[in-house]
Amino acid sequence: MASSPLDQGTTSPTTPTPSGGEQRQRRAITVEELSFTSAMSLLEAYFQHDPAVGPRTMPYVTKFITRTLEKTHSLREVRETLSQSVDVWMWLGKDFVAALPSLETRSIGSRLNPDNGMTPQESTALITKNYVSLKEDLSILIKLMHIARNLLVVSEPEVPQDLCTATQFDNMLFLTIGLCVNVTSKAYDGDILEESARHRLTEITELYKKLLVTCLQQAHNWIAKNDRNKMHFWIRTLYDDDAMEPPEGADFRSDIARTEIQHWFERNSRFCDKARQLLIEYERTARENPKDAPGPLTPHCSDMAWNWDPENHKIRADPADDDSHIMPLWKEDEPDKFEQDRLYGRVSREIDLWWLKARDPNYEDWVVPMPTVEFAQQRTENSKANLVNRYAESYREDTAASVHSVHSNDYASHPGHSSEEENRDSQHYSQDYNDDPIEDEDVDDDESYGEGPMSGLLTEVPNILDPKQIEALHMIVKSCILDNAGLALSRAGENLQKTRCRMFLALECGRSLLREILVFIAVWEKNEQTLIFQLTTQIVEAIHHSALIPYAWSSLRIPKDIISPAQTVLLRLVNNMFRARNNDPPPPDSKEHLRDVKLLQYLFIQFRSRIVPECAALMHLQAQIRSDAASAVEFPVDSWDMERAKDGLQQFLELLTTVNELPETRAYLIEWEAAYELLVLLKGLEEGVPKKPLVDMARPSPPRPPQHPSDDYDADNIPPPPPPPPPMQDFAYQFPWAGIKAQILHLLAGLLQPPPGRSSPGNPKVQAQIIRHNGIINLLACCAYDDHNRYARERVQVCLKWLMDGSDAAQNFLHELSAMSPPPNLRPQPGPDGQAPTTTMRIDGVGGEVKVRLKAPATNATTTGSSSSSGGSVPKTGSASAALLNIAARKAGVPLPSLAASTSGSGSGGQINTSNTLAPIQSSTTAAAGKGGGDSVRSRSDELLRDIITLADEAARLAITGGHVHGQLHHRADEDETEDDDFM
Template sequence: MSSAPMPPGQGSAAAAAAATTMAAEATEGRRPISIEELCFTTAMSCYEGWLKLDPAIGPRTMAMVTKFFSRTLEKTHNLKDVRETLSSSVEIWIWLTKDFAAAIPSLTTRSIGPLATLNDPEKGATTQESTALITKNYTSLKEDLQLLIKLMHIARNLLVVPEPEVAQDLCAAAQFDQMLYQTIILCVNVTSKAYDGDILEEGARLRLGEITELYKKLLVTCLQQAHNWIAKNDRNKTSFWSTVLFDDETAGEEEEANAGAGDFRPEVAKIEVQNWIERNSRVCDKARQLLIQYEETLASRGFLPGNLSPISPLSWNWLPEGTIRTRAGDEEDDAKIIPHWKEDEPDKFEQDRAYGRVSREVDTWWLKVRDPNYDGWAVPMPLVEFAKQRTENCKANLVNRYAHSYRTDEREGSVHSTEAPVPPDVAAEEEHEDGRAYSQDYNDDMIEEEDVDDDDSYGEGPMSGLLTEVPNILDPKQIEALHMIVKSCILDNAGLALTRAGENLQKTRCRMFLALECGRSLLREILVFIAVWEKNEQSLIFQLTTQIVEAIHHSALIPYAWQSLRIPKDIISPAQTVLLRLVNNMFRARNADPPSPDSKEHLRDVKLLHFLFIQFRSRIVPECAALMHLQEQILKGKCDPADFPVDTWDMERAKDGLEQFLELLTTVNEVVETREYLIEWEAAYELLVLLGGLEAGVAKKPLVDLANHSTNEQTPDPSPSETPINNQRRDDEDSQHPPPPPPPPPPLQDPAHKFPWSDIKGKILHILAGLLQPPPGQSSPGNPTVQAQILHHQGIVSLLNCCVYDDHNRYARERVQICLKWLMDGSDAANNFLRELVAMTPPPELRPQSSAPAAGGQLSPAPAPTTSLRIDGIGGEVKVQLRSPSGAGGGSGNNGSTVSRLANKAGSLALPSLASSTAALLVDDLRNTASNNTLPPIQSSPAQPSTTTQEARNRSAELLRDIITLADEAARLAMGRRIDADETEDEDFM
C-alpha cells in the first residue's frame, strides 16, 4: 500500500542514498552503465520502497520517480540505442519484477480485498465492497496505476530490439513473465466485476469509472508485452500457453468434459509440457553471458537488486556448474530424433525425452478427435433418404425437443454427431449400405432431466482460463493484442522449421488450444466477440480471427471445434454461426486463387466442406424445416400459437445460422470443382425442402395491404366553413358521448410463429441458379443432373410459387426466372411439365350478362358483373367490373377474357393465382429469346404452327399488360388516390 507522505527531507535523503549505492555498484568491477540505466534503476528502487513502506518515501521523491519513469518511457519509444542498452540489463528486468511483485498485493488489497481471500468465494469481497474500496482509495490507486502502466509500457518497448531473443531470455530469467500473469489476473478480477454505478452519487461513479479504465489500459499493455515476449520464441510460446491453458481449478471438470472426447488427461499433458520446457531451457549465448556476469559481479557480493531466483527451469544457465541438476538437451546436436514411446519406463522425464515431442497425451487425443476423414473417406455423405427421415422425425418431435433441458452425453464430442434425437424405432432404417448406422455416427441421444439448467449451455457464470474473460472486458481496438497472441501461438506459417523430432510446434499448440477447456472457452469468446461488436470482413479483428480458424483447419480440428461450440437449445449457436462466417471468408479468399484440384490444400478444404454439409443435411435443414412446418400448422389453424416452442430471439439465431450456411454454399458454388461436390451430394434437395417450408409456413407480405390501409385511414380535418359556434356545439356533444378509446399500438414485432425468415428464398434461388448452370465452357443447355434432381423432388412447383411478390423476399421473382431458364433449357421433362400448365383448359369464363328488355320495350343495360382478384403484391382482394365483350366504353374485348383467366387459374397445381400465368409468360419469353436449345413452340394442333405461335405470343402480351394495369390501379386505390380521368368509364374498382 502507498505510504503516508513523509517530510521532504527524509524522502530526498532516501533517494540520494539509493543513487549513491547504485553509483558505488557501478564502479565495483562491473560493466559501465548509462545514465538512463542508472536513473531508471534508482527510480524503480525508490518505487519499491514506496509500495512496501521500506523505506518510507515522501511526495517529492515520488515526483522525481514519476519524472524518471516518464522520461525513460519517452526514450524507449524514440531512441533505439536506449532500448538496446536497457533491454540487455539484467538489473532492469529484476527491478521490474520486484516493483510488480510489490504492487500486485497492494493494488489487490485496495481494489478487491485481501490477497488471501481471492480464491475463497465466501470470504472474497462482494461487488459493493469492492466498489467502496476503490472509491475510498481512488487517489492512491490512480497514482500507482499510472506508474505501473508506464513501467509495463517500458517493458514492452524493451522487447522491440534487433536481437529480441536476448531480452526475451533475460525477461524469463528474471521471472517477469510470472509478474505479467499475476497482473493480468488482477486486471481481469477488477474489470470483470459488474459494478452498479447507478447506486453511487455522480462523483463516486466517475471515480469508479476512471479506475476501471486505468485497469483496462494496464491489461491492454500487459497483453502487448506478452505478445512481444513470445514473438518467434517457441519456448516462451509453449510456456505462456501452458500457463494460460492449464487451469488447476478446472482440472476435475476438464477430465469430465473430455471423458468422451478422446479420454484426454490434462494433468498428464501438463507434466509432459513442463518436461519439454525443461528439456529446451537453454537460453541464447549472449543472454547467458550477461546472466553469469551479473551473478559473479553484483549478486554474489550482495548488491541490489539481489540474486536471480534459483527455482526457474532456466537457473542452471547462470549458476555454477554442478549446483543444480541440468536436464536440458544439447542444442548443438542437430541429429534427427525418431519418437519412441517406452511404456515401461519408470522415469516420466526420461520417457518424455525418448518420445521427443511436446506431449504424447496431446498427440494421442488429436488422433482420436480429428476429422475422421483425415486419412481417407471413412465417413460417407448421408443419402437423401436419410435426410427425409430425419426431417420427418424432427417434425414429429419438435415440441418435445424444446420441452426438456439437455445434458451433453459422453458422445457429444464425437465429430460424427449431428446433435438431434432419433427414435429407436427408426434407427434401423437409417443404416447405410456400407453397414454403418447413422444413428450411431451422426446422432446423439437426448437425456430428459428436469434438473439440468439449460442456461449453463450459454456460458453464463464464471469461465475457466486466464484470458477467457478478456473479450468481455475490452473493446475491438483494445483487444487486438489478444488475437495476435493466439495467432502467434497456433498459426502454421509456410516454411516453418520442424523440431529434431519432426514436430510442428505451431500445430501442437493449436491442438493444446482445443484439447483444454480453457482454450475452448477462449475460442468461443473470441468468436462471439465478432458477433457482439458486429465486425465486418475488413476489420483487423475479423482478419486475425480468420487466421486463427485457418490454423484450426490445418490441424483438421474444425469438426471438433464445431461440436465444442454447440449449445443444445439452439439449432446453431452464435459461436458456430460466426465460425461458419469465418470459414466462408477463408473459402472466398481461395476463390481468388483456387488451389490445384489434386493438391493437399484442396482435399483438406473438400473434407471440411463434407463435414459442414453433413451438419446442414442432418441437423440444420431438418430442424429449420420442422419449425416451418409448425408455422404452417398454426397458419392453417391446426395448432395453437401457444404451442410454438421457441421465441423470436431463438428464431433469429436459427435464421442467422441458416443464412451463413447458404452464404457458404454460395461461395463454394462459384468454383467448378467444389460445385461438382454439391451436385454429387444432391444439395438441391435441401434447398427445395427449405423453399417448400417457407412457402407453406410463412404468409407472403404484400407491397401494399388494402386491409391495413382501410383501418388506418384518418378522419378528415374539419372544413374551413365550420364556425366557432358549431365547433362549440360539437365539443358539448363529445363531452356527453366521448369517442371510443384509440386502438392499442401494434406490437413491436410479430410473434415467433409468424417469423418471416426474410431474404432466405433469394439466397436459395441464387444457389440453385448456380447449380443449374451449364457445364464449364458451354452456354447451354442447363446442368442435366441438377435438372433431374429438381424434377425428381418436385421442385418446379416450389420455384413457380416464388414468382408471386413477397416483400419478405424481394427480387425472388427475378432470381427464379434465371432458375427456370436453366431448368427448362434442354430438359424435355421440365418443358412438358410447363406445357401442361400453360395449355391447361380454364373453366368457363365469366361474361357480362346480356341486356334485358325493360318496360315499354326499351332495352336497359344490365349491371356489369364484378369479380374479385388477388393481385401480385397487393394484400387482400380487389373487386373489378368486367368489360363488355362488345367493347362498349372503348374497352378491349380481350381484357375480360384475360382477367377471368387470371382469376380462374388460381387453384392450378396448388399455385398462387399469379404463378401459373407467370409460367406462361416465362415459357413465351424463353421461346423468343433463347438459343437453339430453347423450348419448341407450344402447339394446340400440328397444323399452322406459325399462326399458333403468334396467337400464344399475343395472349401472353395481353396477360402481361392486364397484370400491370390491375396492379397499378389497385396500388393507387390503396394509397387513397382517385382514378385518373383518362381511364375508361366502364372499368371501375369497387
C-alpha cells in the same frame, strides 16, 4: 557510448570507483539506466512503505519514469541499452511485486481470504474510496509496462526475452493480467451511485483496462518468434489449476500432458549465449557486492537456473551443438518418465494421442460417407414429429458423444455398403438426439451459453475490452497456433505451432477462449474488412490445418439451439476462408484442396442431418398454426431462438453459395444432391410463412385517440394517457425467415448452370434432381411478390431458364400446361342502373382486396361475344392458372386451392374469375404457325424465355387469386383489357 545527462537526451559511461583490493570492476552503465533504476528503487519503497516516500519525492520518480518512457519510444539506442540490463528487468519485477498486493487490497480486497471475497457493491465502495491513490498508482504501472513492452522491440529480441524470463517479470505479467481481469469483470452497479462516484468508478475501470491492454501487448512481444516462451504462455493461460484433475473417462489426460510439457521445457531451457553471459555477470556481482544489485536471481522454474549457475543445478537441456534429427520412440516400459519423454522427442505423446482421436476421421481416407437423401427425408419427418418434445425438456449434453455425433471412427463403410449397413449408419447420425432428459433444475442455461464464471486466465478478456483494445489478444493466439509457410520443424520433425493449436482445443480453457473470441465478432458486429475479423479468420485457418474444425464445431454446440451463435460465426469465418480460396484456388489434386473438400463434407453432413431437418420442423409447425391445425401456444421456442436459427441457416447458405462459385467444388454439391435440402426449405417457407405485400390494403390504420380530454381529466388539468405502443415484434410462430428464400433461389440457379465450358443447356443432374423432388412446384410458388424476399420472382425466372433448357421432363411439364384449354371468356354485365359493375380483385404485391370498376369494350361487343361463346374461334387470352393448379396437385400429391370454387362476387352470377391472366403457354411450333408464312420462326431461346416469363406470371396470379377471389373481373376475349382501375 558517449552520453550526457538525462535531460539532454544522451548517455555517458560511468565506472564506479573501486573500493580497494582485488575487487572486480562492474560493467559500465548509462545515465538512463542509472536514473531509471533509481526511480524504480524509490517506487518499490513507495509501495512497501519501507522507507516511507514523501509526497515531494514522488513527482521526481514519476518524471524520471515518464522521461524513460519517451526515450524508449523514440530512441533505438536507449531501448538497446536498457533491454540488456539485468538490473532494469529485476527492478521492473520488484516494483510489480510490491504494487500488485497494494492495488488488490484497495480494489477488490485480498485474495488471501477467498472465502471472504467482496461483493461488487463492496468493491465499488472500496474503489471510489481509494480513487485518488489508485489513479496515481495505475498511471505509473501503465508507464512501466509500456517501457517493458518497448524494451522487447530491439534488433536481438531473444536477449531481453530471456532476461524477462530469468528475472520472473513474466510471472508478474500473468499476475497483473489476472488482477485486471478480476477488477474489470465484476458486475458493478453504477446506477445506484451518484454522478461523481460513477465517474470515479468508470475512470479507474478504464485505467485497469488500459493496463490489461499494455500487458497483452508486452506478452505478444515476449513470445514473438520464441517457441519456449510461446509454450510457457500457453501453459499459464490454458491450464486452470482448479480443474487439473481430468474427469473419469476423459479423452485427454491434462495432468499427464502437463508433466510431459514440463519435461519438454527442461530439454529446451537453454538461453541464448548473450543472455547467459549477462546473467552470469549479474549473478557474480550479486554474490560479491549485494548492495550493487537489486537481488539474487530466483527463477520460478529452477530447471532454467543452470543458465547462470551451472555448478549448483543439474543440466538436463539438449546439447547446444546437436541439431541432428531424431525419430520419435515411445518405450512403454521405461521407468524414468523424463527419459521416456526424451526418447519420444515431441512435446507430449498425450496431445498426439488426443489429436488422433479428435481430428476429422476422413483425415487420411474417406471413411465417413455422405448420408443419403432417404436418410435426410426420414430425419426431417422425425424432427417434425418430435419437435415439441425436443424443446419441452432440456437435454443432457454428453461431451464425448457430441464431439463424435456425426463423424466417428465407428462409422466407416465401403462405397458398396448394403442397405442394412445404411440403416445402421442412419442410427449413428441420430445418436446425438437420443440423450436422456433430465430435470430442469439440473440444467444451467447460463453456463451453456458461456456466461457466469469461466475457466482460464484470458477467457474473460473478450467480455472486457472493445475491438480496438483486444487486438493484442488475437495477435497472441494467432502467433501461437498459426502454421506459417516455411516454419522450421523441431529435431523430432514436429510443427510446434500445430501442437499448440491442438492444445488449444484439447483443454477446456482453450475451448472457452475460442468460443468467446467467436462470439465477440457477433456482439460487436464486425465485418470482413476489420482487423479483428481477419485475425480470427487466421485462427480458424490454423484450426483447419490440424483438421480440428469438426471437433471445434461440436464443442461449440449448445443443446437448446439448432445452431449456436459461436457456430454461426465459425461458419462466417470458414466462408471467408473459402472465398479467399476462390480468388486463388489450389490445384484439384493438392493436399489443400482435399482438406477443404473434407471440411465441406463434414459441414454439409451437419446441414443435412441437423440444420435442415430442425428448421423444416419449425416451418412445419408454423404452417400448422397458420392453417389452425395446431395452437400457437404449442410453439416451443421464442423469437430470439428463431433469430439464431435463421442466422445459422443464412450462414450455411452463404457458405454453399461461395462453394458453388468454383466448378470443382460445385461438383461435390451436385453429387451430394444439395438441391433436395434447398427444395425442402422452399416448401417449408411457402407453407409456413405468408408472403408480405409491398402495400397492405387489408390492414386498416389504428383509430386516432380523441383530441379532447375527458371530463375527469379536465377537472385535474391532466392530459389523457397516450395510446399503448405497438408490439416490438411478431410472435415467434410468425417468424418470417426473411431473405432465406432469395438465398435458396440464388443457390439453385447456380447449381443449374451449364457444366464448365458450355453456355447451354442447364446441368442435367440438377435438372433431374429438381424434377424428382417436385421442385418445379416449389419454384413456381415463389413467383408472387414477397417483401420478405425481394426479387425472388426474377431469381425464379433464372432458375426456370436453366431448368427448362435441355430438359425433356421439364419441357413436357411446360407443354402439358400449354395444352390445357382455357375456360370460356366472359364479359362484364352492366348493372341495373346501366353503370359498369364494381368488383374486388387481388393484385400481386398489394395486401388485401382492391375495389375496381370494370368497363365494357366500346365496339363489336355482341359480335365478338357470340363468336367466343359459340366456340367458333380460339381466344387469344385465357387462364393457364387452372391448368397449373391441376397439374401441380397431381405432381406434388397435395391439394391446392381451386379457382373454380372461388365464384362468389357481386354482379357476376357465380361465373369463374378469369381476370388478370395472360395467354396460355404455347410450344414453339404453335407459336410459329400462328404468325403466318412471312414471319421467321422464333429461336428456341426466345421461345423458351417467353414461356418462362408467362409461366411465372401465371404462377404469381395463381398464388394471389387461388382461394381468395371474392368477385369477378370480366373482359373481352379478342381485345385488350380496357378496365379503369378506380380505387375506392
